[in-house]
Amino acid sequence: xxxxxxxxxxxxxxxxxxxxxxxxxxxxxxxxxxxxxxxxxxxxxxxxxxxxxxxxxxxxxxxxxxxxxxxxxxxxxxxxxxxxxxxxxxxxxxxxxxxxxxxxxxxxxxxxxxxxxxxxxxxxxxxxxxxxxxxxxxxxxxxxxxxxxxxxxxxxxxxxxxxxxxxxxxxxxxxxxxxxxxxxxxxxxxxxxxxxxxxxxxxxxxxxxxxxxxxxxxxxxxxxxxxxxxxxxxxxxxxxxxxxxxxxxxxxxxxxxxxxxxxxxxxxxxxxxxxxxxxxxxxxxxxxxxxxxxxxxxxxxxxxxxxxxxxxxxxxxxxxxxxxxxxxxxxxxx
Ligand code: F6P
Numbered sequence: 001x002x003x004x005x006x007x008x009x010x011x012x013x014x015x016x017x018x019x020x021x022x023x024x025x026x027x028x029x030x031x032x033x034x035x036x037x038x039x040x041x042x043x044x045x046x047x048x049x050x051x052x053x054x055x056x057x058x059x060x061x062x063x064x065x066x067x068x069x070x071x072x073x074x075x076x077x078x079x080x081x082x083x084x085x086x087x088x089x090x091x092x093x094x095x096x097x098x099x100x101x102x103x104x105x106x107x108x109x110x111x112x113x114x115x116x117x118x119x120x121x122x123x124x125x126x127x128x129x130x131x132x133x134x135x136x137x138x139x140x141x142x143x144x145x146x147x148x149x150x151x152x153x154x155x156x157x158x159x160x161x162x163x164x165x166x167x168x169x170x171x172x173x174x175x176x177x178x179x180x181x182x183x184x185x186x187x188x189x190x191x192x193x194x195x196x197x198x199x200x201x202x203x204x205x206x207x208x209x210x211x212x213x214x215x216x217x218x219x220x221x222x223x224x225x226x227x228x229x230x231x232x233x234x235x236x237x238x239x240x241x242x243x244x245x246x247x248x249x250x251x252x253x254x255x256x257x258x259x260x261x262x263x264x265x266x267x268x269x270x271x272x273x274x275x276x277x278x279x280x281x282x283x284x285x286x287x288x289x290x291x292x293x294x295x296x297x298x299x300x301x302x303x304x305x306x307x308x309x310x311x312x313x314x315x316x317x318x319x320x321x322x323x324x325x326x327x328x329x330x331x332x333x334x
Pocket of ligand 1 (some may be wrong): 010011073104122133134135178179180227263
C-alpha cells in the first residue's frame with residue numbers, strides 16, 4: 001500500500017503535527033505500507049515531486065510551524081481541466097492508494113475534484129481531507145480548522161504587546177488581522193484579548209460611535225480590522241482622526257498589521273492533539289477501506305466528524321460571520 005500526504009494552501013501551525021501523525025499512524029497501523037510526502041502542495045502532484053517519509057523524518061515536529069513538505073498556491077487547478085487530468089494521471093502513475101490532505105478551500109476543491117475524476121475513471125482511491133487554515137473558513141460548521149487556535153494564540157500575544165505602547169501613549173491602534181472574508185480569526189482574537197472593537201468584513205461601521213467610544217476611554221483603545229473589510233487601515237485612520245479632531249481629542253491613532261505573523265510560530269496544544277487524532281483516524285479509514293471523506297473535529301472526545309467531500313463544499317457548510325449572540329457578548333465584555 002502506498003500512501004501520500006499533502007499540505008496545501010497557506011501554511012499554518014498544526015500541519016506538521018498532521019504529517020507526523022499520518023506517517024507514524026500509517027507505518028504502525030498498516031506495517032506493509034510506504035508513505036510519501038508530496039512536496040509543495042498540489043504543485044508537487046502536478047510536477048510531480050514526492051519524497052519517502054519515515055518516523056525519523058517526522059521526529060520533533062509536532063509543534064513546529066509551517067510545513068516540512070512545503071506548500072504553494074495553485075489556483076489554476078480549480079478551472080483548467082488539463083491540469084486536473086494531469087493530477088489524476090500522476091496520482092495513478094505513482095501507484096498511490098490513498099491521499100491524506102490538510103489545507104484550505106482550494107485544497108478541498110482539488111481533493112474533491114481528484115476524488116470525482118478517479119471515480120469517473122473507474123479507479124477509485126481514498127482521498128481524505130481535513131481543513132487547515134488560520135481563517136477557519138473551510139466548512140466550519142463541520143469542525144474547526146487546524147491552525148485556527150494557534151493563530152489565535154499568536155494574535156493574543158501581539159494584542160497584549162501592543163497594549164503597552166497604546167496605554168503609555170494614550171493611543172488608538174488599528175490592528176489588521178488576516179481571516180480573508182471570514183470574521184472568525186479577527187473576532188475571536190478580539191474576544192480573547194479584550195479588544196475594544198472588531199470591524200467585521202461585511203459590517204456597516206458607525207465611525208462616529210467608535211470615536212465616541214475612544215473619547216470615553218482613558219488610555220488605550222485597540223480596534224481589530226478584518227482583512228476583507230473594504231477600507232484600508234490608513235483610510236480608517238483618516239476617518240477616525242477627523243472625528244477625533246472634531247472632539248478635541250488627546251488620543252492619537254496608529255496602524256499596525258498582525259498579518260503573516262498570525263500564521264507563524266508553534267502550534268498550540270489544541271491543534272497538535274486534533275491534528276494527531278484526525279490523521280490517525282484517516283489511517284483507520286484506509287485500513288477499513290471506508291472510502292474518501294472530509295474530516296472535521298470540534299473536540300477530541302469522539303471520532304472526527306466524517307462527511308462526503310461534496311457535502312463539505314456546499315455553501316451551507318460554512319458561515320463567515322459570527323452568531324449575533326456572540327457579538328452581543330463581545331460588546332458586553334469590553
Ligand atoms: O492562509 C490564509 C491566509 O492567511 C489569508 O488570511 C490571507 O488572505 C492569505 O492566506 C494570504 O496568503 P498568501 O500567503 O498567499 O499571501
